[in-house]
């Protein structure tokens with residue numbers, strides 16, 4: 001959160017039933033009365049957001065049919081967490097595709113970073129000459145509606161085939177502009193997104209199979225070595241589209257959705273589509289798309305999840321995944337303060353839009369930030385992040401809330417000298433077994449020997465107890481601290497408890 005002085009803020013407040021906006025200087029913008037407030041605007045924030053949007057729009061490579069917008073403004077409804085960007089329609093491309101969506105993500109990431117120093121953002125909306133993008137591209141809206149409705153029918157009909165779909169983002173595709181095999185993501189700080197995400201997908205597949213007991217399909221080729229003849233690159237580096245075409249040559253509706261097109265990026269478009277189309281074809285229970293994130297000035301950081309606007313189920317899955325990612329990542333030494341978004345950001349993206357099952361895009365960290373890039377390349381971070389994704393999915397699928405591991409009060413016990421007793425260690429949370437119950441001395445009376453101990457609990461069915469005892473001659477009170485450490489290194493805060501001896 002921001003540390004800038006609140007007294008410098010300008011706050012515009014519109015209350016229900018009051019059409020006139022009052023401009024109030026020096027009012028803290030975070031103070032939201034319980035009353036009839038519906039909208040909060042911060043003039044200074046809006047100015048900054050407009051500047052940030054302009055910065056991105058002046059620099060980004062244009063897509064066919066676009067020209068740079070002459071009019072750019074951005075403003076935020078703080079109460080709703082929605083930023084609205086207003087552009088002229090000259091910024092609309094000739095047709096809607098992943099390059100246009102990527103531009104929007106770059107603008108969004110700059111705006112979200114700017115705004116979230118101040119207040120959380122749920123979504124960034126765009127108006128082109130005052131109209132939503134759906135107005136200009138009704139076929140995208142139709143595809144969005146169709147997949148969402150199919151997903152709702154499917155849920156009522158009993159769900160999927162008992163399998164998870166895990167897709168690593170990007171990989172090489174054939175550009176028909178240069179007739180070269182290219183990847184859309186440049187290397188930053190040693191991270192080439194399309195070549196790194198397969199490591200994340202392999203990690204997540206193993207975890208889902210071991211812990212969620214569910215088979216996992218990955219669309220891209222997994223084994224290193226074999227060469228994709230047309231490109232000369234190894235198969236595992238190729239975009240999903242090519243692996244799917246090889247495996248399902250007859251299913252052109254999955255991987256050849258731009259058949260007959262002359263667009264230069266038609267194979268990249270087909271790649272984006274092929275992932276949700278294959279997940280639909282296989283009737284997967286969930287689709288998880290793994291990416292790393294980017295902005296255009298190297299300042300944004302942290303883990304985020306993107307869900308499709310208007311899909312509450314996917315949003316809940318995304319929230320659970322972020323909550324568990326935070327727990328798993330921040331349990332690792334060196335990552336205690338790694339930023340994980342508290343809630344998904346809504347954005348219209350082809351990978352989620354076409355999926356008929358709950359579908360999320362996990363943007364594990366920003367490869368454009370040096371510290372995040374270092375994390376992305378660290379196997380410890382990778383394992384922790386993917387443990388979080390799996391756990392978030394598993395808890396969500398079981399209808400369980402993600403909650404922090406917290407030890408409950410431990411009973412005070414009184415024992416005769418030489419006596420011993422098992423004392424229950426209860427907790428809240430969803431730890432991974434085996435657990436360790438670690439008891440260390442908090443106060444040991446002078447001259448006593450207080451022996452610290454760890455008990456391992458292999459499964460939830462076992463009693464969760466520690467043994468407390470008093471020495472043969474012991475008379476007095478000693479205090480212990482007991483905390484829980486789970487198999488993933490997630491630890492509860494210590495709980496202080498007393499033993500009276502004698």
Ligand SMILES: [Zn+2]
Pocket residue numbers: 169170193291292
């Ligand atoms: Zn990506």
